[in-house]
Amino acid sequence: DAGITQSPRHKVTETGTPVTLRCHQTENHRYMYWYRQDPGHGLRLIHYSYGVKDTDKGEVSDGYSVSRSKTEDFLLxxxxxxxxxxxxxxxxxxxxxxxxxxxxxxxxxxxxxx
Amino acid sequence: SQQGEEDPQALSIQEGENATMNCSYKTSINNLQWYRQNSGRGLVHLILIRSNEREKHSGRLRVTLDTSKKSSSLLITASRAADTASYFCATEPTGPGNTGKLIFGQGTTLQVKP
Incomplete structure:
Protein backbone atom coordinates (compact mmCIF):
# COMPACT_ATOMS: atom_id res chain seq x y z
CA ASP A 1 0.00 0.00 0.00
CA ALA A 2 3.08 2.25 -0.25
CA GLY A 3 2.51 3.52 3.28
CA ILE A 4 -0.53 5.66 2.52
CA THR A 5 -3.10 6.37 5.18
CA GLN A 6 -6.19 8.53 5.08
CA SER A 7 -8.08 10.05 7.96
CA PRO A 8 -10.82 10.00 8.85
CA ARG A 9 -12.05 6.86 7.11
CA HIS A 10 -15.68 7.82 7.54
CA LYS A 11 -17.28 11.18 8.21
CA VAL A 12 -20.82 12.50 8.36
CA THR A 13 -21.24 16.24 8.39
CA GLU A 14 -23.84 18.88 7.73
CA THR A 15 -24.18 21.24 4.80
CA GLY A 16 -22.18 24.40 5.26
CA THR A 17 -19.59 23.02 7.66
CA PRO A 18 -15.88 22.93 6.84
CA VAL A 19 -14.26 19.52 6.43
CA THR A 20 -10.60 18.57 6.14
CA LEU A 21 -9.40 15.20 4.95
CA ARG A 22 -5.84 14.11 5.52
CA CYS A 23 -3.58 11.95 3.41
CA HIS A 24 -0.30 10.79 4.92
CA GLN A 25 2.54 8.94 3.22
CA THR A 26 5.67 7.47 4.75
CA GLU A 27 7.89 7.11 1.66
CA ASN A 28 8.74 10.69 0.69
CA HIS A 29 7.10 10.65 -2.75
CA ARG A 30 6.94 13.96 -4.55
CA TYR A 31 3.56 13.63 -6.28
CA MET A 32 0.29 13.26 -4.41
CA TYR A 33 -3.27 13.33 -5.72
CA TRP A 34 -6.83 13.65 -4.45
CA TYR A 35 -9.66 11.94 -6.34
CA ARG A 36 -13.33 11.53 -5.73
CA GLN A 37 -15.26 8.45 -6.78
CA ASP A 38 -18.97 8.57 -7.58
CA PRO A 39 -21.24 6.00 -9.20
CA GLY A 40 -21.30 6.46 -12.95
CA HIS A 41 -18.27 8.77 -12.96
CA GLY A 42 -15.34 6.58 -12.01
CA LEU A 43 -12.52 8.50 -10.34
CA ARG A 44 -12.06 12.19 -11.03
CA LEU A 45 -9.02 14.23 -10.09
CA ILE A 46 -9.68 17.09 -7.67
CA HIS A 47 -6.21 18.52 -6.99
CA TYR A 48 -2.67 17.29 -7.07
CA SER A 49 0.67 18.30 -5.62
CA TYR A 50 4.15 18.07 -7.10
CA GLY A 51 6.04 19.18 -4.01
CA VAL A 52 5.79 21.08 -0.77
CA LYS A 53 3.57 24.11 -1.33
CA ASP A 54 3.25 23.21 -5.03
CA THR A 55 -0.29 22.29 -5.98
CA ASP A 56 -2.53 22.51 -9.02
CA LYS A 57 -6.14 21.96 -9.96
CA GLY A 58 -7.63 18.85 -11.44
CA GLU A 59 -10.82 18.16 -13.30
CA VAL A 60 -13.29 18.86 -10.47
CA SER A 61 -11.59 21.39 -8.19
CA ASP A 62 -14.49 23.79 -7.54
CA GLY A 63 -15.40 23.85 -3.85
CA TYR A 64 -12.13 22.24 -2.77
CA SER A 65 -8.77 23.55 -1.64
CA VAL A 66 -5.59 21.72 -0.75
CA SER A 67 -2.43 22.33 1.17
CA ARG A 68 0.91 20.60 1.43
CA SER A 69 3.19 22.06 4.08
CA LYS A 70 5.17 18.83 4.52
CA THR A 71 6.16 16.16 2.01
CA GLU A 72 4.28 13.49 3.90
CA ASP A 73 0.91 15.24 4.29
CA PHE A 74 -1.58 16.40 1.69
CA LEU A 75 -4.76 17.96 3.04
CA LEU A 76 -8.05 18.35 1.19
CA SER B 1 -15.22 15.05 -19.00
CA GLN B 2 -14.11 11.45 -18.77
CA GLN B 3 -11.30 10.45 -21.07
CA GLY B 4 -11.97 6.73 -20.96
CA GLU B 5 -15.05 4.79 -21.85
CA GLU B 6 -15.12 1.17 -20.80
CA ASP B 7 -17.03 -1.67 -22.28
CA PRO B 8 -18.84 -3.66 -21.07
CA GLN B 9 -20.03 -1.94 -17.91
CA ALA B 10 -20.64 -5.32 -16.33
CA LEU B 11 -19.43 -8.83 -17.13
CA SER B 12 -20.35 -12.14 -15.54
CA ILE B 13 -18.44 -15.31 -16.36
CA GLN B 14 -17.73 -18.75 -14.95
CA GLU B 15 -14.48 -19.58 -13.22
CA GLY B 16 -11.89 -20.75 -15.72
CA GLU B 17 -13.23 -18.63 -18.57
CA ASN B 18 -11.42 -15.63 -20.01
CA ALA B 19 -12.61 -12.08 -19.40
CA THR B 20 -12.03 -9.25 -21.85
CA MET B 21 -12.60 -5.59 -21.08
CA ASN B 22 -12.19 -2.71 -23.47
CA CYS B 23 -11.28 0.92 -22.99
CA SER B 24 -11.48 3.79 -25.44
CA TYR B 25 -10.02 7.25 -24.94
CA LYS B 26 -10.06 10.58 -26.69
CA THR B 27 -6.67 12.28 -26.72
CA SER B 28 -3.01 11.47 -27.20
CA ILE B 29 -1.51 9.66 -24.25
CA ASN B 30 1.86 8.89 -22.66
CA ASN B 31 0.61 5.65 -21.21
CA LEU B 32 -2.48 3.68 -20.29
CA GLN B 33 -2.87 1.84 -17.03
CA TRP B 34 -5.30 -0.71 -15.64
CA TYR B 35 -6.38 -0.80 -12.02
CA ARG B 36 -8.51 -3.18 -9.99
CA GLN B 37 -10.81 -2.23 -7.14
CA ASN B 38 -12.32 -4.71 -4.77
CA SER B 39 -15.57 -3.66 -3.18
CA GLY B 40 -15.06 -0.93 -0.61
CA ARG B 41 -11.31 -0.79 -1.12
CA GLY B 42 -8.78 1.44 -2.84
CA LEU B 43 -7.49 0.85 -6.34
CA VAL B 44 -4.62 -1.50 -7.03
CA HIS B 45 -2.33 -1.00 -10.01
CA LEU B 46 -2.27 -3.97 -12.39
CA ILE B 47 -0.29 -3.04 -15.46
CA LEU B 48 0.98 -0.08 -17.46
CA ILE B 49 1.48 0.07 -21.21
CA ARG B 50 3.31 2.95 -22.84
CA SER B 51 2.17 4.64 -26.02
CA ASN B 52 4.97 3.05 -28.04
CA GLU B 53 4.03 -0.46 -26.91
CA ARG B 54 1.36 -2.65 -28.48
CA GLU B 55 1.08 -5.53 -26.08
CA LYS B 56 2.13 -6.38 -22.58
CA HIS B 57 1.78 -9.42 -20.35
CA SER B 58 1.81 -9.86 -16.60
CA GLY B 59 0.92 -13.29 -15.28
CA ARG B 60 -2.67 -13.99 -16.38
CA LEU B 61 -3.11 -10.45 -17.67
CA ARG B 62 -2.65 -9.38 -21.26
CA VAL B 63 -3.05 -5.76 -22.31
CA THR B 64 -3.13 -4.45 -25.85
CA LEU B 65 -2.98 -0.86 -27.02
CA ASP B 66 -3.99 0.51 -30.40
CA THR B 67 -3.13 4.18 -30.50
CA SER B 68 -4.57 4.60 -34.00
CA LYS B 69 -7.97 3.56 -32.68
CA LYS B 70 -7.37 5.07 -29.24
CA SER B 71 -8.36 1.86 -27.57
CA SER B 72 -7.03 -0.79 -25.21
CA SER B 73 -8.16 -4.15 -24.01
CA LEU B 74 -7.46 -6.12 -20.85
CA LEU B 75 -7.67 -9.89 -21.02
CA ILE B 76 -7.73 -11.97 -17.87
CA THR B 77 -7.16 -15.62 -18.67
CA ALA B 78 -8.37 -18.60 -16.63
CA SER B 79 -10.38 -16.37 -14.32
CA ARG B 80 -10.84 -17.14 -10.65
CA ALA B 81 -13.50 -16.14 -8.16
CA ALA B 82 -10.89 -13.87 -6.56
CA ASP B 83 -10.79 -11.84 -9.78
CA THR B 84 -14.27 -10.53 -8.98
CA ALA B 85 -13.79 -6.76 -8.79
CA SER B 86 -14.18 -3.54 -10.76
CA TYR B 87 -11.52 -2.81 -13.35
CA PHE B 88 -10.60 0.69 -14.46
CA CYS B 89 -8.50 1.97 -17.29
CA ALA B 90 -6.65 5.23 -16.75
CA THR B 91 -4.81 7.33 -19.28
CA GLU B 92 -2.02 9.83 -18.78
CA PRO B 93 -2.59 12.46 -21.49
CA THR B 94 0.36 14.05 -23.24
CA GLY B 95 1.00 17.64 -22.32
CA PRO B 96 3.41 20.04 -20.66
CA GLY B 97 5.17 18.92 -17.55
CA ASN B 98 5.39 15.44 -16.10
CA THR B 99 2.50 15.62 -13.70
CA GLY B 100 1.35 12.01 -13.90
CA LYS B 101 -2.26 13.16 -13.95
CA LEU B 102 -4.57 10.29 -14.79
CA ILE B 103 -8.03 10.28 -16.32
CA PHE B 104 -10.08 7.26 -15.38
CA GLY B 105 -12.82 5.43 -17.19
CA GLN B 106 -16.04 4.49 -15.47
CA GLY B 107 -14.97 0.91 -14.97
CA THR B 108 -16.10 -2.61 -15.76
CA THR B 109 -17.57 -4.71 -12.98
CA LEU B 110 -16.47 -8.31 -13.32
CA GLN B 111 -18.17 -11.17 -11.52
CA VAL B 112 -16.54 -14.58 -11.67
CA LYS B 113 -18.85 -17.34 -10.54
CA PRO B 114 -17.29 -20.39 -8.87
Missing amino acids: TLESATSSQTSVYFCAIRTSDRSTDTQYFGPGTRLTVL
Missing part, protein backbone atom coordinates in the same frame (compact mmCIF):
# COMPACT_ATOMS: atom_id res chain seq x y z
CA THR A 77 -10.46 20.97 2.54
CA LEU A 78 -14.09 21.52 1.76
CA GLU A 79 -14.58 25.08 2.93
CA SER A 80 -18.37 24.78 3.10
CA ALA A 81 -19.56 21.25 2.43
CA THR A 82 -22.50 20.66 0.12
CA SER A 83 -24.56 17.53 -0.50
CA SER A 84 -22.99 17.21 -3.96
CA GLN A 85 -19.68 16.58 -2.24
CA THR A 86 -20.96 13.37 -0.70
CA SER A 87 -18.52 10.88 -2.16
CA VAL A 88 -15.64 8.54 -1.51
CA TYR A 89 -12.34 10.37 -1.55
CA PHE A 90 -9.09 8.66 -2.47
CA CYS A 91 -5.59 9.91 -2.06
CA ALA A 92 -2.80 8.56 -4.23
CA ILE A 93 0.95 8.88 -4.52
CA ARG A 94 2.99 8.39 -7.65
CA THR A 95 6.07 6.27 -7.92
CA SER A 96 8.27 6.31 -10.95
CA ASP A 97 11.18 4.24 -12.00
CA ARG A 98 12.52 3.05 -15.32
CA SER A 99 9.77 0.61 -16.04
CA THR A 100 6.73 1.82 -14.20
CA ASP A 101 4.90 5.00 -13.46
CA THR A 102 2.37 3.87 -10.96
CA GLN A 103 -0.09 5.46 -8.60
CA TYR A 104 -0.75 3.80 -5.27
CA PHE A 105 -4.02 4.55 -3.58
CA GLY A 106 -5.00 4.97 0.02
CA PRO A 107 -7.98 3.12 1.51
CA GLY A 108 -10.41 6.01 0.95
CA THR A 109 -12.57 8.29 3.06
CA ARG A 110 -16.34 7.98 2.82
CA LEU A 111 -17.85 11.44 3.31
CA THR A 112 -21.57 12.04 3.74
CA VAL A 113 -22.89 15.60 3.71
CA LEU A 114 -26.44 15.86 5.06
Whole structure:
Protein backbone atom coordinates (compact mmCIF):
# COMPACT_ATOMS: atom_id res chain seq x y z
CA ASP A 1 0.00 0.00 0.00
CA ALA A 2 3.08 2.25 -0.25
CA GLY A 3 2.51 3.52 3.28
CA ILE A 4 -0.53 5.66 2.52
CA THR A 5 -3.10 6.37 5.18
CA GLN A 6 -6.19 8.53 5.08
CA SER A 7 -8.08 10.05 7.96
CA PRO A 8 -10.82 10.00 8.85
CA ARG A 9 -12.05 6.86 7.11
CA HIS A 10 -15.68 7.82 7.54
CA LYS A 11 -17.28 11.18 8.21
CA VAL A 12 -20.82 12.50 8.36
CA THR A 13 -21.24 16.24 8.39
CA GLU A 14 -23.84 18.88 7.73
CA THR A 15 -24.18 21.24 4.80
CA GLY A 16 -22.18 24.40 5.26
CA THR A 17 -19.59 23.02 7.66
CA PRO A 18 -15.88 22.93 6.84
CA VAL A 19 -14.26 19.52 6.43
CA THR A 20 -10.60 18.57 6.14
CA LEU A 21 -9.40 15.20 4.95
CA ARG A 22 -5.84 14.11 5.52
CA CYS A 23 -3.58 11.95 3.41
CA HIS A 24 -0.30 10.79 4.92
CA GLN A 25 2.54 8.94 3.22
CA THR A 26 5.67 7.47 4.75
CA GLU A 27 7.89 7.11 1.66
CA ASN A 28 8.74 10.69 0.69
CA HIS A 29 7.10 10.65 -2.75
CA ARG A 30 6.94 13.96 -4.55
CA TYR A 31 3.56 13.63 -6.28
CA MET A 32 0.29 13.26 -4.41
CA TYR A 33 -3.27 13.33 -5.72
CA TRP A 34 -6.83 13.65 -4.45
CA TYR A 35 -9.66 11.94 -6.34
CA ARG A 36 -13.33 11.53 -5.73
CA GLN A 37 -15.26 8.45 -6.78
CA ASP A 38 -18.97 8.57 -7.58
CA PRO A 39 -21.24 6.00 -9.20
CA GLY A 40 -21.30 6.46 -12.95
CA HIS A 41 -18.27 8.77 -12.96
CA GLY A 42 -15.34 6.58 -12.01
CA LEU A 43 -12.52 8.50 -10.34
CA ARG A 44 -12.06 12.19 -11.03
CA LEU A 45 -9.02 14.23 -10.09
CA ILE A 46 -9.68 17.09 -7.67
CA HIS A 47 -6.21 18.52 -6.99
CA TYR A 48 -2.67 17.29 -7.07
CA SER A 49 0.67 18.30 -5.62
CA TYR A 50 4.15 18.07 -7.10
CA GLY A 51 6.04 19.18 -4.01
CA VAL A 52 5.79 21.08 -0.77
CA LYS A 53 3.57 24.11 -1.33
CA ASP A 54 3.25 23.21 -5.03
CA THR A 55 -0.29 22.29 -5.98
CA ASP A 56 -2.53 22.51 -9.02
CA LYS A 57 -6.14 21.96 -9.96
CA GLY A 58 -7.63 18.85 -11.44
CA GLU A 59 -10.82 18.16 -13.30
CA VAL A 60 -13.29 18.86 -10.47
CA SER A 61 -11.59 21.39 -8.19
CA ASP A 62 -14.49 23.79 -7.54
CA GLY A 63 -15.40 23.85 -3.85
CA TYR A 64 -12.13 22.24 -2.77
CA SER A 65 -8.77 23.55 -1.64
CA VAL A 66 -5.59 21.72 -0.75
CA SER A 67 -2.43 22.33 1.17
CA ARG A 68 0.91 20.60 1.43
CA SER A 69 3.19 22.06 4.08
CA LYS A 70 5.17 18.83 4.52
CA THR A 71 6.16 16.16 2.01
CA GLU A 72 4.28 13.49 3.90
CA ASP A 73 0.91 15.24 4.29
CA PHE A 74 -1.58 16.40 1.69
CA LEU A 75 -4.76 17.96 3.04
CA LEU A 76 -8.05 18.35 1.19
CA THR A 77 -10.46 20.97 2.54
CA LEU A 78 -14.09 21.52 1.76
CA GLU A 79 -14.58 25.08 2.93
CA SER A 80 -18.37 24.78 3.10
CA ALA A 81 -19.56 21.25 2.43
CA THR A 82 -22.50 20.66 0.12
CA SER A 83 -24.56 17.53 -0.50
CA SER A 84 -22.99 17.21 -3.96
CA GLN A 85 -19.68 16.58 -2.24
CA THR A 86 -20.96 13.37 -0.70
CA SER A 87 -18.52 10.88 -2.16
CA VAL A 88 -15.64 8.54 -1.51
CA TYR A 89 -12.34 10.37 -1.55
CA PHE A 90 -9.09 8.66 -2.47
CA CYS A 91 -5.59 9.91 -2.06
CA ALA A 92 -2.80 8.56 -4.23
CA ILE A 93 0.95 8.88 -4.52
CA ARG A 94 2.99 8.39 -7.65
CA THR A 95 6.07 6.27 -7.92
CA SER A 96 8.27 6.31 -10.95
CA ASP A 97 11.18 4.24 -12.00
CA ARG A 98 12.52 3.05 -15.32
CA SER A 99 9.77 0.61 -16.04
CA THR A 100 6.73 1.82 -14.20
CA ASP A 101 4.90 5.00 -13.46
CA THR A 102 2.37 3.87 -10.96
CA GLN A 103 -0.09 5.46 -8.60
CA TYR A 104 -0.75 3.80 -5.27
CA PHE A 105 -4.02 4.55 -3.58
CA GLY A 106 -5.00 4.97 0.02
CA PRO A 107 -7.98 3.12 1.51
CA GLY A 108 -10.41 6.01 0.95
CA THR A 109 -12.57 8.29 3.06
CA ARG A 110 -16.34 7.98 2.82
CA LEU A 111 -17.85 11.44 3.31
CA THR A 112 -21.57 12.04 3.74
CA VAL A 113 -22.89 15.60 3.71
CA LEU A 114 -26.44 15.86 5.06
CA SER B 1 -15.22 15.05 -19.00
CA GLN B 2 -14.11 11.45 -18.77
CA GLN B 3 -11.30 10.45 -21.07
CA GLY B 4 -11.97 6.73 -20.96
CA GLU B 5 -15.05 4.79 -21.85
CA GLU B 6 -15.12 1.17 -20.80
CA ASP B 7 -17.03 -1.67 -22.28
CA PRO B 8 -18.84 -3.66 -21.07
CA GLN B 9 -20.03 -1.94 -17.91
CA ALA B 10 -20.64 -5.32 -16.33
CA LEU B 11 -19.43 -8.83 -17.13
CA SER B 12 -20.35 -12.14 -15.54
CA ILE B 13 -18.44 -15.31 -16.36
CA GLN B 14 -17.73 -18.75 -14.95
CA GLU B 15 -14.48 -19.58 -13.22
CA GLY B 16 -11.89 -20.75 -15.72
CA GLU B 17 -13.23 -18.63 -18.57
CA ASN B 18 -11.42 -15.63 -20.01
CA ALA B 19 -12.61 -12.08 -19.40
CA THR B 20 -12.03 -9.25 -21.85
CA MET B 21 -12.60 -5.59 -21.08
CA ASN B 22 -12.19 -2.71 -23.47
CA CYS B 23 -11.28 0.92 -22.99
CA SER B 24 -11.48 3.79 -25.44
CA TYR B 25 -10.02 7.25 -24.94
CA LYS B 26 -10.06 10.58 -26.69
CA THR B 27 -6.67 12.28 -26.72
CA SER B 28 -3.01 11.47 -27.20
CA ILE B 29 -1.51 9.66 -24.25
CA ASN B 30 1.86 8.89 -22.66
CA ASN B 31 0.61 5.65 -21.21
CA LEU B 32 -2.48 3.68 -20.29
CA GLN B 33 -2.87 1.84 -17.03
CA TRP B 34 -5.30 -0.71 -15.64
CA TYR B 35 -6.38 -0.80 -12.02
CA ARG B 36 -8.51 -3.18 -9.99
CA GLN B 37 -10.81 -2.23 -7.14
CA ASN B 38 -12.32 -4.71 -4.77
CA SER B 39 -15.57 -3.66 -3.18
CA GLY B 40 -15.06 -0.93 -0.61
CA ARG B 41 -11.31 -0.79 -1.12
CA GLY B 42 -8.78 1.44 -2.84
CA LEU B 43 -7.49 0.85 -6.34
CA VAL B 44 -4.62 -1.50 -7.03
CA HIS B 45 -2.33 -1.00 -10.01
CA LEU B 46 -2.27 -3.97 -12.39
CA ILE B 47 -0.29 -3.04 -15.46
CA LEU B 48 0.98 -0.08 -17.46
CA ILE B 49 1.48 0.07 -21.21
CA ARG B 50 3.31 2.95 -22.84
CA SER B 51 2.17 4.64 -26.02
CA ASN B 52 4.97 3.05 -28.04
CA GLU B 53 4.03 -0.46 -26.91
CA ARG B 54 1.36 -2.65 -28.48
CA GLU B 55 1.08 -5.53 -26.08
CA LYS B 56 2.13 -6.38 -22.58
CA HIS B 57 1.78 -9.42 -20.35
CA SER B 58 1.81 -9.86 -16.60
CA GLY B 59 0.92 -13.29 -15.28
CA ARG B 60 -2.67 -13.99 -16.38
CA LEU B 61 -3.11 -10.45 -17.67
CA ARG B 62 -2.65 -9.38 -21.26
CA VAL B 63 -3.05 -5.76 -22.31
CA THR B 64 -3.13 -4.45 -25.85
CA LEU B 65 -2.98 -0.86 -27.02
CA ASP B 66 -3.99 0.51 -30.40
CA THR B 67 -3.13 4.18 -30.50
CA SER B 68 -4.57 4.60 -34.00
CA LYS B 69 -7.97 3.56 -32.68
CA LYS B 70 -7.37 5.07 -29.24
CA SER B 71 -8.36 1.86 -27.57
CA SER B 72 -7.03 -0.79 -25.21
CA SER B 73 -8.16 -4.15 -24.01
CA LEU B 74 -7.46 -6.12 -20.85
CA LEU B 75 -7.67 -9.89 -21.02
CA ILE B 76 -7.73 -11.97 -17.87
CA THR B 77 -7.16 -15.62 -18.67
CA ALA B 78 -8.37 -18.60 -16.63
CA SER B 79 -10.38 -16.37 -14.32
CA ARG B 80 -10.84 -17.14 -10.65
CA ALA B 81 -13.50 -16.14 -8.16
CA ALA B 82 -10.89 -13.87 -6.56
CA ASP B 83 -10.79 -11.84 -9.78
CA THR B 84 -14.27 -10.53 -8.98
CA ALA B 85 -13.79 -6.76 -8.79
CA SER B 86 -14.18 -3.54 -10.76
CA TYR B 87 -11.52 -2.81 -13.35
CA PHE B 88 -10.60 0.69 -14.46
CA CYS B 89 -8.50 1.97 -17.29
CA ALA B 90 -6.65 5.23 -16.75
CA THR B 91 -4.81 7.33 -19.28
CA GLU B 92 -2.02 9.83 -18.78
CA PRO B 93 -2.59 12.46 -21.49
CA THR B 94 0.36 14.05 -23.24
CA GLY B 95 1.00 17.64 -22.32
CA PRO B 96 3.41 20.04 -20.66
CA GLY B 97 5.17 18.92 -17.55
CA ASN B 98 5.39 15.44 -16.10
CA THR B 99 2.50 15.62 -13.70
CA GLY B 100 1.35 12.01 -13.90
CA LYS B 101 -2.26 13.16 -13.95
CA LEU B 102 -4.57 10.29 -14.79
CA ILE B 103 -8.03 10.28 -16.32
CA PHE B 104 -10.08 7.26 -15.38
CA GLY B 105 -12.82 5.43 -17.19
CA GLN B 106 -16.04 4.49 -15.47
CA GLY B 107 -14.97 0.91 -14.97
CA THR B 108 -16.10 -2.61 -15.76
CA THR B 109 -17.57 -4.71 -12.98
CA LEU B 110 -16.47 -8.31 -13.32
CA GLN B 111 -18.17 -11.17 -11.52
CA VAL B 112 -16.54 -14.58 -11.67
CA LYS B 113 -18.85 -17.34 -10.54
CA PRO B 114 -17.29 -20.39 -8.87
